Amino acid sequence: MAPGAQTKAPGPGEAQGRRTKRGTLKDEAEEQPPPHLSEREGPINLMGAGKGKRVTPIKMEVDGTAADGMYATDEVVKDGEDNGQSVKAEQRSEAATTSGGQEPGYGGKVKLPLAVNTRMDCKWRDGQYRPAKVIERRKLAYRDDYEYYVHYDKFNRRMDEWVTLDQIDLSTVDVSDTENGATESGGRTRNQKRKQEEDHDEEGHGEFDSAQLREHEEFTKVKNVERIELGRYEMETWYYSPLPPEYNGSKVLYFAEFDLMFFKQRDQMLRHLRKCKIQHPPGDEIYRNANISMFEIDGKKEKIYCQNLCYLAKLFLDHKTLFYDVDLFLFYVLCECDERGAHIVGYFSKEKCSEENYNLACILTLPSYQRKGYGKFLIAMSYELSKIERKVGTPERPLSDLGLVSYRGYWTRTLLEVLRKHTGTISIKDLSDMTAIKTDDIISTLQHLELIQYQKGQHVICAAETLIERHLKQAGSPGLQVDAAKIVWTPYNAERELANYTR
Numbered sequence: 148m149a150p151g152a153q154t155k156a157p158g159p160g161e162a163q164g165r166r167t168k169r170g171t172l173k174d175e176a177e178e179q180p181p182p183h184l185s186e187r188e189g190p191i192n193l194m195g196a197g198k199g200k201r202v203t204p205i206k207m208e209v210d211g212t213a214a215d216g217m218y219a220t221d222e223v224v225k226d227g228e229d230n231g232q233s234v235k236a237e238q239r240s241e242a243a244t245t246s247g248g249q250e251p252g253y254g255g256k257v258k259l260p261l262a263v264n265t266r267m268d269c270k271w272r273d274g275q276y277r278p279a280k281v282i283e284r285r286k287l288a289y290r291d292d293y294e295y296y297v298h299y300d301k302f303n304r305r306m307d308e309w310v311t312l313d314q315i316d317l318s319t320v321d322v323s324d325t326e327n328g329a330t331e332s333g334g335r336t337r338n339q340k341r342k343q344e345e346d347h348d349e350e351g352h353g354e355f356d357s358a359q360l361r362e363h364e365e366f367t368k369v370k371n372v373e374r375i376e377l378g379r380y381e382m383e384t385w386y387y388s389p390l391p392p393e394y395n396g397s398k399v400l401y402f403a404e405f406d407l408m409f410f411k412q413r414d415q416m417l418r419h420l421r422k423c424k425i426q427h428p429p430g431d432e433i434y435r436n437a438n439i440s441m442f443e444i445d446g447k448k449e450k451i452y453c454q455n456l457c458y459l460a461k462l463f464l465d466h467k468t469l470f471y472d473v474d475l476f477l478f479y480v481l482c483e484c485d486e487r488g489a490h491i492v493g494y495f496s497k498e499k500c501s502e503e504n505y506n507l508a509c510i511l512t513l514p515s516y517q518r519k520g521y522g523k524f525l526i527a528m529s530y531e532l533s534k535i536e537r538k539v540g541t542p543e544r545p546l547s548d549l550g551l552v553s554y555r556g557y558w559t560r561t562l563l564e565v566l567r568k569h570t571g572t573i574s575i576k577d578l579s580d581m582t583a584i585k586t587d588d589i590i591s592t593l594q595h596l597e598l599i600q601y602q603k604g605q606h607v608i609c610a611a612e613t614l615i616e617r618h619l620k621q622a623g624s625p626g627l628q629v630d631a632a633k634i635v636w637t638p639y640n641a642e643r644e645l646a647n648y649t650r
């Protein structure tokens with residue numbers, strides 16, 4: 148049997164489906180023609196699933212005190228909240244629109260079009276002006292003017308966006324920087340270098356040196372696709388993805404939701420859907436509980452699917468060099484199932500053999516499904532698989548801002564639940580054995596919660612009951628729970644795989 152291949156007793160929700168030989172969900176409907184646009188329930192939803200929210204990235208404010216190469220503060224600010232830097236739009240001088248040349252209202256000092264690296268205040272989506280920097284510029288197709296790709300100070304790069312001159316407060320243009328050589332091609336003044344280095348620290352790319360980081364940022368500075376359509380949702384993208392060049396500059400990229408093939412035109416995608424017979428991801432279904440399923444997909448066996456998944460994921464993951472040599476990875480795709488099929492919600496990838504004991508390489512919940520507990524589910528699943536393997540695990544570093552908050556939450560809840568129930572003494576090693584969480588992560592979490600002290604050469608857990616209860620309350624809900632009894636999975640076995648391959 149292939150690695151991870153399973154058979155198991157029927158689970159809830161199986162009435163409309165049956166198991167295939169390989170253990171995957173296979174709806175009777177699969178034999179029917181694939182869903183056509185006219186069969187979709189209503190128009191493409193521009194809003195976040197269930198929450199009635201437009202799918203937009205969320206800004207996080209992070210105080211960059213490092214702990215174990217990660218952020219120490221997890222304070223998160225939602226879109227539109229004031230971070231003390233913004234100024235009310237009415238209080239500002241009016242920013243002029245112009246057709247090029249010099250801007251007359253500012254002593255003729257602001258040269259237009261603005262150069263790359265110019266610093267100024269720019270109107271954010273909440274109507275407030277915030278300090279920002281021009282990352283790139285391009286000519287507008289419909290009038291003789293430019294638009295500018297800007298990065299807002301202290302905001303994650305997923306908030307970078309194209310703006311027009313009327314969103315820029317020209318009175319705040321840092322003329323000295325411009326005069327001293329803000330350039331069009333990415334050259335930097337000393338001030339900008341300093342600022343850029345500060346930005347790097349804030350964005351938590353702890354494991355890159357600044358040269359690597361500059362190269363990464365230069366290469367990936369402008370998003371190459373604005374939005375994607377996937378299933379019933381349209382989502383704004385967050386970052387650059389190294390898609391084949393012909394897809395660069397797409398306003399919308401259309402993904403077929405079951406095999407993740409992508410297209411520049413909607414009708415191309417619909418034509419493909421009509422031919423596409425599958426209604427779930429490939430691979431083996433290793434978990435099913437009510438309408439939730441998880442599929443394990445071997446990167447070596449389903450290369451195209453896994454590469455497409457990486458292209459898709461990179462649109463929402465900044466700091467990772469995603470491996471396109473997908474052979475070395477297993478992909479765990481989480482789906483919400485209904486009568487139309489198993490709809491991808493998110494995934495995590497995992498190296499087949501990790502020398503560093505990584506139990507997760509990349510994790511993503513698609514924006515339309517975020518803040519519903521799926522991230523917690525994916526993290527919990529990665530540890531459940533480690534428990535089955537009888538190993539401890541840790542996520543690959545660096546963690547993103549959102550990755551860190553999610554992990555901190557999971558580690559906090561898991562460890563405090565154990566401490567709450569436990570009577571008598573317990574060591575960090577015991578905690579690690581019980582939870583499959585690596586000891587370094589346990590120590591950093593307990594340090595963060597101030598529940599551990601270093602005494603006489605060793606760590607001592609000092610956790611009063613009331614303190615545990617308080618931290619548990621603050622850690623929020625456990626999200627969607629993994630029912631470990633419903634996992635049907637055998638760990639990847641390289642030797643067995645080789646034997647199958649050569650047979």
Ligand SMILES: CC(=O)SCCNC(=O)CCNC(=O)[C@H](O)C(C)(C)COP(=O)(O)OP(=O)(O)OC[C@H]1O[C@@H](n2cnc3c(N)ncnc32)[C@H](O)[C@@H]1OP(=O)(O)O
Nearest residue numbers: 205223509510511512517518519520522523547549550623
């Ligand atoms: C090893 C690595 O791959 S690191 C990279 C991690 N991945 C990414 O950064 C990709 C983009 N981000 C994502 O895909 C998602 O944000 C994930 C996977 C990190 C979390 O997925 P979600 O499904 O949103 O997680 P979930 O709903 O379980 O929430 C987890 C907790 O994280 C915190 N959190 C998640 N998103 C946010 C946010 N936008 N703002 C504030 N807090 C947040 C909250 O504490 C949340 O719990 P709560 O909703 O009970 O308060």
